[in-house]
Amino acid sequence: xxxxxxxxxxxxxxxxxxxxxxxxxxxxxxxxxxxxxxxxxxxxxxxxxxxxxxxxxxxxxxxxxxxxxxxxxxxxxxxxxxxxxxxxxxxxxxxxxxxxxxxxxxxxxxxxxxxxxxxxxxxxxxxxxxxxxxxxxxxxxxxxxxxxxxxxxxxxxxxx
Amino acid sequence: xxxxxxxxxxxxxxxxxxxxxxxxxxxxxxxxxxxxxxxxxxxxxxxxxxxxxxxxxxxxxxxxxxxxxxxxxxxxxxxxxxxxxxxxxxxxxxxxxxxxxxxxxxxxxxxxxxxxxxxxxxxxxxxxxxxxxxxxxxxxxxxxxxxxxxxxxxxxxxxxxxxxxxxxxxxxxxxxxxxxxxxxxxxxxxxxxxxxxxxxxxxxxxxxxxxxxxxxxxxxxxxxxxxxxxxxxxxxxxxxxxxxxxxxxxxxxxxxxxxxxxx
Numbered sequence: 001x002x003x004x005x006x007x008x009x010x011x012x013x014x015x016x017x018x019x020x021x022x023x024x025x026x027x028x029x030x031x032x033x034x035x036x037x038x039x040x041x042x043x044x045x046x047x048x049x050x051x052x053x054x055x056x057x058x059x060x061x062x063x064x065x066x067x068x069x070x071x072x073x074x075x076x077x078x079x080x081x082x083x084x085x086x087x088x089x090x091x092x093x094x095x096x097x098x099x100x101x102x103x104x105x106x107x108x109x110x111x112x113x114x115x116x117x118x119x120x121x122x123x124x125x126x127x128x129x130x131x132x133x134x135x136x137x138x139x140x141x142x143x144x145x146x147x148x149x150x151x152x153x154x155x156x157x158x159x160x
Numbered sequence: 161x162x163x164x165x166x167x168x169x170x171x172x173x174x175x176x177x178x179x180x181x182x183x184x185x186x187x188x189x190x191x192x193x194x195x196x197x198x199x200x201x202x203x204x205x206x207x208x209x210x211x212x213x214x215x216x217x218x219x220x221x222x223x224x225x226x227x228x229x230x231x232x233x234x235x236x237x238x239x240x241x242x243x244x245x246x247x248x249x250x251x252x253x254x255x256x257x258x259x260x261x262x263x264x265x266x267x268x269x270x271x272x273x274x275x276x277x278x279x280x281x282x283x284x285x286x287x288x289x290x291x292x293x294x295x296x297x298x299x300x301x302x303x304x305x306x307x308x309x310x311x312x313x314x315x316x317x318x319x320x321x322x323x324x325x326x327x328x329x330x331x332x333x334x335x336x337x338x339x340x341x342x343x344x345x346x347x348x349x350x351x352x353x354x355x356x357x358x359x360x361x362x363x364x365x366x367x368x369x370x371x372x373x374x375x376x377x378x379x380x381x382x383x384x385x386x387x388x389x390x391x392x393x394x395x396x397x398x399x400x401x402x403x404x405x406x407x408x409x410x411x412x413x414x415x416x417x418x419x420x421x422x423x
Contacts, residue, residue: 014296021293142382
């Protein structure tokens, strides 16, 4: 197996742990945790295959992974008689762009306290690049989850 | 005799109205999205043979319906916007049961709403699990073993402080700020003690504080916005932003102290 496949498998296993860990923090019933673990691993695997495989850039890959998870639970959740956010939120938590957000925060701190001209310019670039990337990935996650139900559900009262 | 019957009928209507608004309040306090709250209330109302008008905002839940004698109105204040998916699942299933006619009387529904499964996982069990999750976050950002260990130790302290302050009843923003501060400072100390470089230290702090991501307010906020509940959506997004800002203040404070004392 190539290094890439092994890396994606280990990352998926890590995501499969992070998903239920977050779900437990929010009181998701024990019986649904295995399903969340599988969905979290799948979400990470889809994003990494699309991104590291060179098919898409990270924002689009994240959107597709989140949308897939949303669509999956639009099918599964009604069968289990459980509201979808119980599954979807914890399943995509491993896609959070932590590194970019943190770099943007550090660059902001440097902008406030720094005095060196070159460092300030570099901080502005880092702040905008990492900040925009983090915002775009977060938006892709949220939109992926929020947009899919709009294709399947309509207003309950059609006559209005 | 007729007056007594009318009075009894009015009391039953009032009780039904109260049950519906109580369901809405429980769902709102447990972190359900607005559409789910409103549709669950509609479902229960339908099961109780009522046609109600309901609304939810940050202040509370309103339920009203018209009778020949006048309007019956029930309002319940939402004291906290917490998150408990066990209760959300339970209430959703309760509404579906009511719709199928599995409850024989109002007392049964009232009993079910009064005995919610307030299930939380034991804190002693959650703290190490969240710490390992922080280690997994570190691995996902290409950290080595020393950094993963620092993140796990930092998150152990962060989660312990978070639960302790939460138990003492402090504001959530304060809890996020203090736990992010102490957790990231400890992660930084552990990383430095192991001789980890600057990039590794950054990773350790980042992975430690990622367990504070306010996932539910963020996603529920977007779900609300996209389904047309703009006011509650913005409220939830602002709540998520305030929590993220609180954690960021904690992290920046830890870095400031570390730089000041040359740690």
